[in-house]
Amino acid sequence: MAKKKEKKPSKPIKVHEYYKKEGDALKREKKSCPKCGAGTFMATHKNRSTCGKCHYCEFN
């Protein structure tokens, strides 16, 4: 029997929160994925950062 999956409302990504303003320049707070390029931010976990796009994982 197929069960209908309830769709979770996806949260919008607040990219502006990933930048920090330092004077006139913007500083990146989060790492960007080396595989996907500068437009992708990596999620930071306790001991690692992961890319949600390509699942690239970097351990600290």
Ligand SMILES: [Zn+2]
């Ligand atoms: Zn990536």
